[in-house]
Amino acid sequence: MNSALPLAVPLHSSTLLSAAYDDRIAVLELQFRDGTCYRYRDVPNTIYRNLLAATSQGGFFNRHIRGIFAYAKLNPKQRCRSLYRTE
Numbered sequence: 001m002n003s004a005l006p007l008a009v010p011l012h013s014s015t016l017l018s019a020a021y022d023d024r025i026a027v028l029e030l031q032f033r034d035g036t037c038y039r040y041r042d043v044p045n046t047i048y049r050n051l052l053a054a055t056s057q058g059g060f061f062n063r064h065i066r067g068i069f070a071y072a073k074l075n076p077k078q079r080c081r082s083l084y085r086t087e
Contacts, residue, residue, distance in 0.1 A: 011051075015058035021048040028069075030061070040069040 008018035008031065020029040021043070028043040028051075047064060054060035 009052060011057050013057040013061075016061060019048070019051060021045070028065070029074075030065075037074045038071045039074060040065060040071045043069050 006020055006022060008020040008029070010018050013033075015033060017031045017033050019031075021027070023045055026042050026044065028040040028048055029037060030040070031037045043065070050064070051057055051060050
């Protein structure tokens with residue numbers, strides 16, 4: 001994927017650091033506290049909004065995203081590049 005996602009939103013979680021979502025292509029990018037970054041495909045906007053609003057964002061991820069949506073772990077050269085975009 002060559003196009004960058006919108007800037008990331010910081011999350012208040014002991015597991016997740018930030019999230020970026022592109023509504024046009026339904027892609028959610030999550031950066032974890034350990035620095036790894038994953039892109040999840042075909043994620044509805046409601047899932048993203050509910051993640052942001054969740055009392056436990058890590059718990060929401062485990063129940064509603066992990067194991068449900070197709071994903072790709074980004075390699076170090078791709079890692080969360082959209083999260084550091086300066087445009």
